[in-house]
């Protein structure tokens with residue numbers, strides 16, 4: 001499903017230089033939105049921006065000053081942000097004891113602090129206009145926990161509860177808060193984190209499918225979208241039968 005026409009709307013997409021974010025930026029631009037794309041790699045970001053006709057703004061979201069400057073620049077340039085897609089994220093896999101302090105801090109800053117800072121920056125305008133869309137790309141890891149991905153899973157769990165809480169805070173004021181909960185998406189994510197995806201199931205979906213699911217959820221007013229849909233099942237089992245779930249997780253990983 002394509003988002004409805006978005007002419008005149010301003011969108012900011014983080015992690016738009018690659019994967020899900022690049023696909024989301026392309027869809028938003030195709031629907032008529034004025035899109036600002038951000039990422040770290042200037043060349044890939046420029047290519048993604050050129051492909052969408054959007055505006056690239058390089059930014060390292062582990063740096064709160066750069067994150068604040070990004071929000072300020074988009075708001076100054078466009079005067080508003082109607083659609084914020086908090087998609088950027090980085091992974092790390094391995095035992096917690098092998099993670100550096102800097103590595104932990106980078107994951108928390110990029111995956112959790114930056115979406116909070118950006119949401120706070122754009123929310124006053126959305127509330128004043130009585131409308132806006134905040135999209136968050138979470139992860140099944142944040143709902144279930146994953147062995148040797150404790151910090152990554154922790155950031156995504158925090159993001160999920162942040163989104164839920166913000167939805168309650170803004171209820172009835174025109175702001176739609178949506179979380180995409182993907183399992184596995186065929187992007188450079190796994191190569192970049194240094195450990196390939198180790199399983200056969202769930203099967204990877206394309207970044208285009210993930211972006212389409214996110215935007216359909218956002219413009220359909222949905223609180224959360226699991227991808228694939230059967231991922232609702234382990235989430236429900238963990239919520240209702242936690243002891244059974246943990247036994248199964250210990251056994252099957």
Ligand SMILES: NC(=O)c1ccc[n+]([C@@H]2O[C@H](COP(=O)([O-])OP(=O)(O)OC[C@H]3O[C@@H](n4cnc5c(N)ncnc54)[C@H](OP(=O)(O)O)[C@@H]3O)[C@@H](O)[C@H]2O)c1
Pocket residue numbers: 014015016017018019020021038039040041042044045059060061062087088089090091110137138139140181182183184185186187188189190192207
């Ligand atoms: N792929 C999966 O299986 C999967 C599953 C569940 C959830 N997710 C989530 O989906 C989101 C998008 O990931 P993806 O799969 O599309 O991976 P990807 O292709 O590696 O893209 C990640 C994007 O995030 C950006 N990014 C990472 N760290 C950043 C930082 N410190 N500052 C600014 N930008 C940063 C990257 O920018 P540069 O490349 O320019 O640095 C890139 O644009 C992430 O939040 C990820 O956790 C992915």
